[in-house]
């Protein structure tokens with residue numbers, strides 16, 4: 193977990209880039225920082241690996257303040273991917289990927305298989321690509337190598353600053369898909385800077401919308417879509433995306449309030465705020481006819497498979513209509 197507590201950054205020329213942010217970035221999730229150019233995304237990200245030092249406030253990684261940490265040591269545990277990845281041109285792809293593991297003292301028997309494994313993970317045949325030099329790869333392929341290079345030494349945290357924005361739309365979408373699949377396997381704590389809302393909605397677990405050095409809203413993609421905090425967030429998300437509403441709704445929205453069915457039964461329970469996907473899963477797992485819906489220790493209704501099917505069908509209908 194990475195935590196910002198009342199962090200500010202004023203540059204020497206007086207630019208107030210970050211005007212006081214509090215942010216909790218959960219472990220093992222992908223958190224996007226999004227906002228217009230100049231709003232402070234890169235500054236926020238660079239404070240995590242101490243490329244930029246805050247003027248005020250503290251940043252903690254797993255509860256430890258980073259201010260007192262050795263920055264070289266800190267950065268070895270934080271992968272970093274930027275827009276133009278800067279693979280080292282005179283090193284082969286294999287050498288580029290193995291660089292940080294080697295610096296960390298890994299032995300050949302450890303890093304060699306790792307290089308192959310990572311190349312395979314992003315669909316680059318090791319025997320074909322290992323011995324090539326960066327300029328012998330397309331932009332999309334180079335960027336893939338940039339991503340796996342950041343993963344090579346298995347850092348728990350990876351920072352990605354607009355890593356795909358210099359790519360053509362097709363490569364960009366492919367890499368977004370690959371990153372998503374990859375993250376399902378590796379569950380790293382990823383901080384991902386973007387100015388592209390479609391990208392953020394597609395890949396992020398959490399999104400912080402920034403403006404003028406402050407965070408306007410922080411939440412899941414669904415929360416932003418269904419409940420934008422203000423006009424700025426609304427505009428930034430765009431009406432067309434909100435009407436699409438990929439949002440999951442919760443058990444309380446679809447349950448039946450008639451409690452007669454529940455009399456004397458002690459079936460499985462689910463909380464009123466749980467996603468309906470969770471309710472569906474629980475119904476299938478327990479093979480129960482219904483789940484009792486609990487809110488603060490009180491049973492307020494029940495939900496059946498039919499309730500869920502109906503709700504999903506309605507949702508599909510409205511999605512396509514919108």
Ligand SMILES: Nc1ncnc2c1ncn2[C@@H]1O[C@H](COP(=O)(O)OP(=O)(O)O)[C@@H](O)[C@H]1O
Pocket residue numbers: 203204205207208209227228229230231232233234235236
């Ligand atoms: N080294 C610097 N010195 C002075 N101002 C800076 C410096 N780096 C960034 N800034 C300013 O801080 C603000 C935030 O920059 P940045 O974090 O790079 O924004 P973003 O990544 O969201 O585009 C901008 O106004 C930018 O011009």
Ligand SMILES: [Mg+2]
Pocket residue numbers: 233234235
């Ligand atoms: Mg930036």
